Amino acid sequence: MGSRKVSNPLALAVLALLFERPMHPYEMGRLLRERDKERSIRYNRGSLYMVVNQLLRAGFVAAQETVREGQRPERTVYALTDAGHAELHDWMRAEVSTPHQEFPRFMAALSLMGVLRPAEAAELLATRLAALTEQVDAVRAETRAAMEHGLDRVFLMEEEYRLALLDAERAFVANLIELIKQPDFGQVWHEFHQERP
Amino acid sequence: MGSRKVSNPLALAVLALLFERPMHPYEMGRLLRERDKERSIRYNRGSLYMVVNQLLRAGFVAAQETVREGQRPERTVYALTDAGHAELHDWMRAEVSTPHQEFPRFMAALSLMGVLRPAEAAELLATRLAALTEQVDAVRAETRAAMEHGLDRVFLMEEEYRLALLDAERAFVANLIELIKQPDFGQVWHEFHQERP
DNA sequence: GGGGTCATGTAATAGGTTACATGATTCT
DNA sequence: AGAATCATGTAACCTATTACATGACCCC
Known part of the structure; x- marks a missing residue:
């Protein structure tokens, strides 16, 4: 509880992805995999949907549109809100400037x-x-x-x-x-x- | 899930304490604090009772006796079982011999x-x-x-x-x-x- | 056209943290 | 005798992982 409303590093990665452009959760997962973020950030598919939801509740992201292609499940596209943009920047600054106690x-x-x-x-x-x-x-x-x-x-x-x-x-x-x-x-x-x- | 029934490092510490002698959860907490284990193992009082319960369900520890002093809540004293003794040794060997992937x-x-x-x-x-x-x-x-x-x-x-x-x-x-x-x-x-x- | 694997989520479960309670002891 | 701290747990609440589903696409 770094006192942040959402504190999971995966959430930080999601904010960073949405900083590039709006996208839906599955695409986030694909990009994270393509870019080998699994090596530096612990997550699995379940946690991805979880943090997106947390970010939604916290007001850092918003559903932008919901599209359906063929019979596939609906994909909800999310975008950064202004609050989310601010949070991304502030949070990144904190993570870079201040060591976090680890327990290897x-x-x-x-x-x-x-x-x-x-x-x-x-x-x-x-x-x-x-x-x-x-x-x-x-x-x-x-x-x-x-x-x-x-x-x-x-x-x-x-x-x-x-x-x-x-x-x-x-x-x-x-x-x-x-x-x-x-x-x-x-x-x-x-x-x-x-x-x- | 290192495939172990209980995988939280705090549980390992509890097994190690019970290797010295049987004791009740509060005493574990006191010893952990006295020995500065907070610096190397992440825990809080809640998680202590939680892992003791996990260890109990897994059969690695057993309630030895329940004593009550005055009007204080009952204290349950736990002891290592044979299975718990084996688990402690095997688990320690694994932790020392094999690096675990970390996500700082x-x-x-x-x-x-x-x-x-x-x-x-x-x-x-x-x-x-x-x-x-x-x-x-x-x-x-x-x-x-x-x-x-x-x-x-x-x-x-x-x-x-x-x-x-x-x-x-x-x-x-x-x-x-x-x-x-x-x-x-x-x-x-x-x-x-x-x-x- | 049947067997994998990709795409896309939801639901159930387990794990962990925080908040709540309350008698005993010690200090001033 | 009141305040602070110790002793001792339980309950409520999040968080995170695993299991379950299911249509689409691709390969042989």
Whole structure:
């Protein structure tokens, strides 16, 4: 509840799409897919209709017309209202200028790692390290391919960010593995498991 | 739906707490707070009772006894079942060994940044950079203080991870700001806004 | 012309957050 | 003794995901 009437990032994406031109929900879905937004924004078809409805109730979008082609269900075309335009701009400014507290799964896992035995943890971390390395390579390859296809680098900034995060995590994990192997690290941790069956 | 019957990270934390000893929900909440888990796991009191119920239905925990002290509401003490013990271990292994796809808000923002004018974006990013720097400093100071109080470094791994991510983002943002300032960067972006009112 | 898959939604269900309640304890 | 805070939950309300439907189009 960032105090905004609608706070789901998918809603922000919808506002951004309608900033280009009015369209109906299915088209939004198609564009999001074509532009690979699934990689950076979590959603599914159900949530798309949901947020469009939320935006409608909030007055940020309005139904512009309802057309029916043949026997297919009616498609409602939505357009940005003035309030929606303002919200898009203001919301984007907030998202760019202010970091949002995140709760990555791995942070939770780290904070609970005590329940695993140290040696086991080290093994699992090695597996993770391998997976991360693969992901880094995959992202690098994909962005290189996309740019060779002529896509402007501006449209790949989110992938460069992803890469930065992945790489930082890779370094962290590699370092943690070495740490755990050192005998003087995590005395309490070892002791806790010594007393267990 | 990682195909697990209960998938909320808070549930993992609850299992981990019950691995230490049986306890009632309110005590879980108190321990989570005392140990600063709020920083790494998103939850509120409502969700605590919710996940305990989910775990109960899934058979991972069982009500051990219900005590009443004075006129206070009854407190139900829960304990791990064998299935819960197995789930905790298996789930932890998965969380540590396998990266989970994340959707940070900033990644969404980057992928929609086109709706802002380049100069505006650069300014907002500078604000973000300052905020990130403050956060980095704050985390460094807090962990240093905690260690000086005698807390073992093992218990601060999630903070070191946080630091790694924050720092990577800082570097990324600083670099992006410079990029945007270069005149040959983001031609399409500039053009898109040239045609707008 | 029958079997996929595209197009287009709605409805049912589960998940999660906020608001509401209320006795006990402690502080001043 | 009144105010603040702790202890302890339940209920109401959103939000989000999954399941269900169904006509059109395309491929073999």
